[in-house]
Amino acid sequence: MFNETEHTVFLPHDRLAGLLAAIRAGGWQCVGPRVEQGAIVMAPLAESEGLPRGLQADQAPGQYRLGADAKQRYFAWANGPQALKPLVFAPQETLWRVARGTDGALTFEAAVPDAPKRAVIGVRACDLAALALQDAHFLRKGWDDVHYAARRAQLFLVAVQCAVPAATCFCASTGDGPTPGMGYDLALAELDAGFVVVAGSAAGRAVLQQLDLAAATPAQIGAAREQGDAAAAAQTRRLPGRDLRDTLMARLKHPQWDAVAARCLACGSCTAVCPTCFCHAEHEAPALDGASSHHAREWDSCFGETHGHLHGFNVRPDIRTRYRQWLTHKLAGWHDQFGRSGCVGCGRCIAWCPAGIDFTAEVAALTGAPDVKEA
Amino acid sequence: MTRHAAIDAGPPHAATVVSRVQESPTIFTLRLRLDDPAAQAAFRFAPGQFNMLYLYGVGEVPVSIMSDPEEHGIIGHTIRAIGRVTRGLSALQPGDRVGLRGPFGRGWPLQDLGGNDVVLVTGGLGCAPAVSVIHYVLRRRARFGRLVIIQGVKHADDLIWHMQYEQWAKLPDTQVLVAASQGAAFWPWHVGRVTELFGLARFNPARAVAMLCGPEGMMRAAAESLLGRGLPEAHLYLSMERNMQCGVGRCGHCQFGGAFVCQNGPVFNWAEVRDLLGHRGF
Numbered sequence: 001m002f003n004e005t006e007h008t009v010f011l012p013h014d015r016l017a018g019l020l021a022a023i024r025a026g027g028w029q030c031v032g033p034r035v036e037q038g039a040i041v042m043a044p045l046a047e048s049e050g051l052p053r054g055l056q057a058d059q060a061p062g063q064y065r066l067g068a069d070a071k072q073r074y075f076a077w078a079n080g081p082q083a084l085k086p087l088v089f090a091p092q093e094t095l096w097r098v099a100r101g102t103d104g105a106l107t108f109e110a111a112v113p114d115a116p117k118r119a120v121i122g123v124r125a126c127d128l129a130a131l132a133l134q135d136a137h138f139l140r141k142g143w144d145d146v147h148y149a150a151r152r153a154q155l156f157l158v159a160v161q162c163a164v165p166a167a168t169c170f171c172a173s174t175g176d177g178p179t180p181g182m183g184y185d186l187a188l189a190e191l192d193a194g195f196v197v198v199a200g201s202a203a204g205r206a207v208l209q210q211l212d213l214a215a216a217t218p219a220q221i222g223a224a225r226e227q228g229d230a231a232a233a234a235q236t237r238r239l240p241g242r243d244l245r246d247t248l249m250a251r252l253k254h255p256q257w258d259a260v261a262a263r264c265l266a267c268g269s270c271t272a273v274c275p276t277c278f279c280h281a282e283h284e285a286p287a288l289d290g291a292s293s294h295h296a297r298e299w300d301s302c303f304g305e306t307h308g309h310l311h312g313f314n315v316r317p318d319i320r321t322r323y324r325q326w327l328t329h330k331l332a333g334w335h336d337q338f339g340r341s342g343c344v345g346c347g348r349c350i351a352w353c354p355a356g357i358d359f360t361a362e363v364a365a366l367t368g369a370p371d372v373k374e375a
Numbered sequence: 376m377t378r379h380a381a382i383d384a385g386p387p388h389a390a391t392v393v394s395r396v397q398e399s400p401t402i403f404t405l406r407l408r409l410d411d412p413a414a415q416a417a418f419r420f421a422p423g424q425f426n427m428l429y430l431y432g433v434g435e436v437p438v439s440i441m442s443d444p445e446e447h448g449i450i451g452h453t454i455r456a457i458g459r460v461t462r463g464l465s466a467l468q469p470g471d472r473v474g475l476r477g478p479f480g481r482g483w484p485l486q487d488l489g490g491n492d493v494v495l496v497t498g499g500l501g502c503a504p505a506v507s508v509i510h511y512v513l514r515r516r517a518r519f520g521r522l523v524i525i526q527g528v529k530h531a532d533d534l535i536w537h538m539q540y541e542q543w544a545k546l547p548d549t550q551v552l553v554a555a556s557q558g559a560a561f562w563p564w565h566v567g568r569v570t571e572l573f574g575l576a577r578f579n580p581a582r583a584v585a586m587l588c589g590p591e592g593m594m595r596a597a598a599e600s601l602l603g604r605g606l607p608e609a610h611l612y613l614s615m616e617r618n619m620q621c622g623v624g625r626c627g628h629c630q631f632g633g634a635f636v637c638q639n640g641p642v643f644n645w646a647e648v649r650d651l652l653g654h655r656g657f
Contacts (some may be wrong), residue, residue: 096385098387098431100431100472104470105472107387107475108388110386142626145384146384157620180456233547249650251656277450280625281620281628282434282620282621282626286432293432295435297621300626302627307618308617308628309463310616318656320656321657322656325656328632334634337635
């Protein structure tokens with residue numbers, strides 16, 4: 001949050017490279033925005049590489065296009081298809097290996113997770129909220145996932161306030177954005193001349209101290225706060241409440257489930273881009289010589305044929321029940337499991353749906369509330 | 376209950392097949408022993424819990440534990456050969472190796488049974504997670520009221536443990552009701568749906584605990600009948616089955632509404648699952 005304290009400093013645009021250098025000096029590899037195949041992806045940044053500048057991400061149901069930002073800002077793109085999920089919950093990874101001796105004896109060995117020190121530049125408020133939800137799932141006390149935990153412990157998060165929300169964004173209605181409120185090491189609010197910066201951790205403060213930056217002026221801090229408020233007000237999509245659990249569970253036979261099933265391709269794109277979806281399948285990859293095998297997991301989707309497979313039948317044989325499973329898990333089951341909704345309002349499931357299904361419109365149809373704020 | 380984190384999430388522990396019994400044309404029982412004697416000695420489970428069994432190079436399946444929880448040297452699993460892993464497991468012979476993780480989940484509420492009549496309604500291989508309850512009650516017979524065992528199968532050939540049902544039927548204060556939708560020659564039990572037998576069960580609904588395990592349609596019919604006879608909802612339990620790949624509430628496949636069946640279940644009180652049970656798709 002951007003408040004007037006001595007710790008709120010101003011980073012001119014021309015010193016952004018210095019910030020990245022200070023982070024690298026702390027031992028972190030920088031991961032940040034890069035344009036690939038027409039979209040912003042989060043990728044390792046080479047030391048010589050600058051951040052893309054002057055880009056906006058124009059998003060609509062089933063559409064994502066990069067366009068120009070007249071103010072030539074670094075972070076005018078709202079988001080890309082990835083959040084932090086692939087950096088902590090790996091899309092594919094080996095969990096354990098097993099070797100079979102000539103006598104048939106099996107020797108099991110846990111796989112050691114690959115967990116480099118990584119700093120992520122350009123984390124959005126919705127991404128932080130989603131990370132907190134993934135933490136709740138993968139780091140449950142007594143049952144923490146060692147692979148997730150190892151990578152999570154190595155993250156340094158440089159968050160950035162969203163000043164230019166996409167048309168698909170609705171984080172203001174879920175309470176998760178557009179200004180980062182928690183869980184970051186550094187948070188940036190970008191103005192035309194540079195960034196208002198606050199530290200949210202000891203590691204973040206240590207990085208800032210190396211830069212010897214001047215305190216942000218009250219005008220700069222005020223401008224940061226105002227543009228956060230304006231970005232929230234500019235969002236046109238919304239969910240009709242933060243706890244829709246009982247409303248949705250009372251509508252399990254609603255005809256809208258059939259209507260959305262007629263359009264949904266069950267491709268699973270929404271679950272892949274969703275920053276909180278945690279389902280994964282486990283599978284076996286035996287070596288060709290027969291002497292060893294490894295047991296791996298990879299992201300799975302409740303839209304897939306096998307997700308509800310039981311011997312002899314499928315719990316969810318049709319798209320209607322699969323879409324309903326996804327939506328009711330996201331907005332109802334999560335309340336039981338983790339005490340809040342599993343949706344952070346990032347809008348990725350809307351933009352990256354090849355059929356252009358609008359999550360907020362489906363929820364509005366199901367709950368009988370308008371999906372677009374009245375002007 | 377003792378939990379062993381190292382066994383739980385993986386990697387599995389190596390185990391050896393001690394014996395194999397063919398129970399029916401497709402159902403077999405493997406009795407296993409963990410190769411590490413200390414791990415075997417420390418292994419404790421509650422009836423109703425399950426393990427993840429690993430077949431080398433093929434994968435894992437969740438299987439309920441059917442052996443006696445007080446028999447510490449052995450871990451028994453009764454399995455139907457129906458998928459890739461279970462068909463492979465059915466080919467194992469004594470001395471062959473598997474991997475094992477567990478035990479997982481919440482078992483039957485045995486601590487709440489004392490003084491009550493015990494009613495077990497099972498369908499098909501649902502009898503496997505319940506058989507250790509029967510042994511538990513029979514070993515402590517004086518603590519319980521009547522024991523009613525109701526088992527249904529599709530075809531007479533699907534019934535396993537014939538001799539045990541016949542022996543249990545001869546015990547005092549014990550009633551055995553078995554039905555097969557399709558009978559066979561010399562089939563001594565009822566031919567028809569198991570639901571037709573519910574009315575014959577003799578127990579005191581006000582002082583009974585019922586445990587159900589089998590197809591969901593059968594469990595719903597049994598619940599309706601038992602509740603209709605005055606069994607309190609709080610005394611009705613059922614064991615649920617869903618796709619399970621991790622066993623530790625992580626992979627997401629077993630979710631039933633907000634519950635992770637592998638951890639919050641597989642045994643649930645009726646009130647916990649009643650609302651969703653009739654909806655196809657959860």
